[in-house]
Amino acid sequence: MRDNYAAKPTHMILQGRLAIPLPSPESIHWYLTSLPTSLRMSAISSPCVIDTPDSLDGIVIIAESHISVHVVKASQVLFADVFSCKVYDHRLVYNELVAQFQFVSPPSYRMITRFVPT
Numbered sequence: 001m002r003d004n005y006a007a008k009p010t011h012m013i014l015q016g017r018l019a020i021p022l023p024s025p026e027s028i029h030w031y032l033t034s035l036p037t038s039l040r041m042s043a044i045s046s047p048c049v050i051d052t053p054d055s056l057d058g059i060v061i062i063a064e065s066h067i068s069v070h071v072v073k074a075s076q077v078l079f080a081d082v083f084s085c086k087v088y089d090h091r092l093v094y095n096e097l098v099a100q101f102q103f104v105s106p107p108s109y110r111m112i113t114r115f116v117p118t
Helices: 025-038 090-100
Strands: 004-015 048-051 055-062 065-072 078-087 108-113
Touching: 004 090, 025 048, 025 055, 025 065, 025 090, 078 090, 090 108
Parallel strands: none
Antiparallel strands: 004 078, 004 108, 048 055, 055 065, 065 078
16 A cells, blocks of 8 residues: 555545525635645546536545535535545645635534445
8 A cells, every 4th residue: 555545545524504605616616726735635637616506516536536515505505525545634624614615603524434345
């Protein structure tokens, strides 16, 4: 196994209710552009952000897996996830999310260790 790679992939899932105004497609794009760099990960695609009447969705593919953000407009809820085989600082992910987006209250999150067959 390569250095800095976890024995088991880690998946961080976050959710929180957003304040008005909802984030713009540009702010989602900026978050998906800056987070891989902050985590010392390698983006292998440009962020893709889609704005529909019901949702605002974005994803960036990283060499280590993916980072995504989904905003459900009607409920003002933001969901985000970071899935990576590389070890990363989940506190940095949380702090950057809170700094970038306006939440009514602090978002919740959980860490999931994914099973990898041997």
